Amino acid sequence: MKVKVRILDMYSGRYSIFINEKEAKKAKLHPDDLVKLEAGKKTVYGSVVISNLIKEGEIGVSKDILQLHNFSDGEIVTVVPGGTPESVRYIKKKMMGEKLRKVEIDAIIKDIVDRKLRDIEISSFVTSLEINGLDMDEIAALTIAMAETGDMLDIDRKPIMDVHSIGGVPGNKTNILVVPIVAAAGLTIPKTSSRAITSAAGTADVVEVFAEVSFSLDEIKRIVEKIGACLVWGGALNLAPADDITIKSERALSIDPTGLMLASIMSKKYAMGSQYVLIDIPTGKGVKVGTVDEARSLARDFIELGKRLGQYVEVAITYGGQPIGHTVGPALEAREALQALMTGKGPGSLIEKATGLAGILLEMGGVAPAGMGKKMAREILESGKAYQKMREIIEEQGGNPDIKPDDILIGAKTYTFTAPTSGYITSIDNKAITGIARAAGAPEDKGAGIELYVKVGEKVKEGDPLFTIYAESEVRLDQAIVFARRAEPIRIEGMVLQRIGNI
Numbered sequence: 001m002k003v004k005v006r007i008l009d010m011y012s013g014r015y016s017i018f019i020n021e022k023e024a025k026k027a028k029l030h031p032d033d034l035v036k037l038e039a040g041k042k043t044v045y046g047s048v049v050i051s052n053l054i055k056e057g058e059i060g061v062s063k064d065i066l067q068l069h070n071f072s073d074g075e076i077v078t079v080v081p082g083g084t085p086e087s088v089r090y091i092k093k094k095m096m097g098e099k100l101r102k103v104e105i106d107a108i109i110k111d112i113v114d115r116k117l118r119d120i121e122i123s124s125f126v127t128s129l130e131i132n133g134l135d136m137d138e139i140a141a142l143t144i145a146m147a148e149t150g151d152m153l154d155i156d157r158k159p160i161m162d163v164h165s166i167g168g169v170p171g172n173k174t175n176i177l178v179v180p181i182v183a184a185a186g187l188t189i190p191k192t193s194s195r196a197i198t199s200a201a202g203t204a205d206v207v208e209v210f211a212e213v214s215f216s217l218d219e220i221k222r223i224v225e226k227i228g229a230c231l232v233w234g235g236a237l238n239l240a241p242a243d244d245i246t247i248k249s250e251r252a253l254s255i256d257p258t259g260l261m262l263a264s265i266m267s268k269k270y271a272m273g274s275q276y277v278l279i280d281i282p283t284g285k286g287v288k289v290g291t292v293d294e295a296r297s298l299a300r301d302f303i304e305l306g307k308r309l310g311q312y313v314e315v316a317i318t319y320g321g322q323p324i325g326h327t328v329g330p331a332l333e334a335r336e337a338l339q340a341l342m343t344g345k346g347p348g349s350l351i352e353k354a355t356g357l358a359g360i361l362l363e364m365g366g367v368a369p370a371g372m373g374k375k376m377a378r379e380i381l382e383s384g385k386a387y388q389k390m391r392e393i394i395e396e397q398g399g400n401p402d403i404k405p406d407d408i409l410i411g412a413k414t415y416t417f418t419a420p421t422s423g424y425i426t427s428i429d430n431k432a433i434t435g436i437a438r439a440a441g442a443p444e445d446k447g448a449g450i451e452l453y454v455k456v457g458e459k460v461k462e463g464d465p466l467f468t469i470y471a472e473s474e475v476r477l478d479q480a481i482v483f484a485r486r487a488e489p490i491r492i493e494g495m496v497l498q499r500i501g502n503i
């Protein structure tokens with residue numbers, strides 16, 4: 001079918017092709033069918049939306065499609081049914097629990113990147129990985145396929161260090177301190193981050209509060225070769241492009257299948273050319289990894305995968321039993337991270353974790369003697385050298401290097417929960433904290449989130465403030481309050497936990 005293109009001034013978050021009802025009937029096309037647009041040598045895939053707002057002889061393309069190819073209004077293109085990609089059969093193999101061959105994994109990832117697979121098929125693939133998992137051969141094939149379907153960066157400044165958390169713990173702004181500490185020591189660390197997957201703020205969401213995070217590979221190469229570091233969003237680059245597409249499904253389902261997580265992280269590290277990689281595995285109740293034994297098993301997988309990719313990997317198993325620092329949510333976390341960099345001081349959990357991870361990287365990079373890395377990292381932080389490096393990163397990434405924590409806007413709608421009884425804080429529920437912050441609007445609403453006034457082990461009196469919810473609208477604040485009342489994220493107990501009698 002040859003038709004004229006009409007550019008529609010709209011984004012739908014999907015690759016939609018709008019077709020007139022009569023045209024669709026003639027072409028035997030139905031809603032959500034896959035279609036292929038052919039314009040010269042360029043082929044683009046999209047999903048059918050039937051609409052009589054579009055005339056016969058035309059098709060409407062949303063601005064999402066223009067991200068794939070810059071069609072011009074009035075251009076003549078050919079539309080043909082896209083059929084069902086062979087990779088759908090391979091997804092069903094994994095749904096049945098079968099092992100996938102490399103060629104099948106390559107086909108799935110290529111069809112994801114070429115947008116030949118629709119949201120429903122991608123979500124089915126992600127769900128099948130959650131249920132049936134992947135072995136190391138499949139994970140290695142997936143990692144390389146994800147990296148090689150995108151661009152690869154070649155940075156001259158060697159050695160190239162990298163750090164990445166598997167995430168899952170609220171308030172994990174740690175690497176926003178680690179990166180400038182390591183770079184201030186003269187090492188090269190081109191950090192890529194994803195946006196939130198299961199948390200209320202991914203590192204890319206937090207950094208975006210005070211700097212740009214979307215850059216081309218050439219821009220990143222320029223920044224990193226100039227100042228030795230960056231803090232950017234992996235999804236903006238054509239780095240492992242399948243990663244950000246599958247993350248959208250993970251975020252919707254709030255899951256992060258282990259095999260896909262390994263490939264998601266290491267494909268970005270591989271594409272960046274990172275030679276020495278430190279992986280942070282937060283461990284504890286309410287995060288992705290519950291026990292140290294599980295963490296050690298996952299650590300072995302990361303190290304094995306690194307060997308297959310030619311990368312040296314070390315793993316830090318870190319405490320993840322409660323939020324890191326006192327803030328959860330992009331703007332609140334940005335404030336806390338900036339304050340810690342400016343003063344060298346901050347919540348013990350944040351400073352301890354950041355200097356611990358940075359210290360390991362300084363030792364891996366050969367600039368600190370064995371066992372002295374953490375001390376060196378703390379000196380770099382407390383001396384202000386890390387803050388100076390962060391100013392360089394912010395400036396090179398288009399932000400205001402003079403930004404102060406109070407310049408960062410946070411939600412104006414607030415509500416504070418207080419202690420219903422006196423006692424000791426015996427637990428803070430990570431998942432509940434994340435749920436409250438997301439109900440308040442994070443990470444999409446940058447100013448939404450939570451500020452904690454207590455941590456596990458501290459003593460409170462009845463009426464003491466426990467946490468404040470921040471939101472950018474009354475509606476979101478009310479939703480978060482209802483969620484918090486139901487979830488009761490903070491447990492307060494006395495020394496007498498229970499009284500048992502007459503049983």
Ligand SMILES: O=P(O)(O)OC[C@H]1O[C@H](OP(=O)(O)O)[C@H](O)[C@@H]1O
Nearest residue numbers: 165167168193194197198199202203
């Ligand atoms: O906590 P959730 O959202 O599941 O995981 C996603 C977060 O974990 C990683 O953190 P970092 O970039 O290494 O600091 C990702 O980049 C992302 O920010």
Ligand SMILES: Nc1ccnc(=O)[nH]1
Nearest residue numbers: 166167194261264265
């Ligand atoms: N699945 C993932 C978890 C954390 N970071 C990533 O980039 N991907």
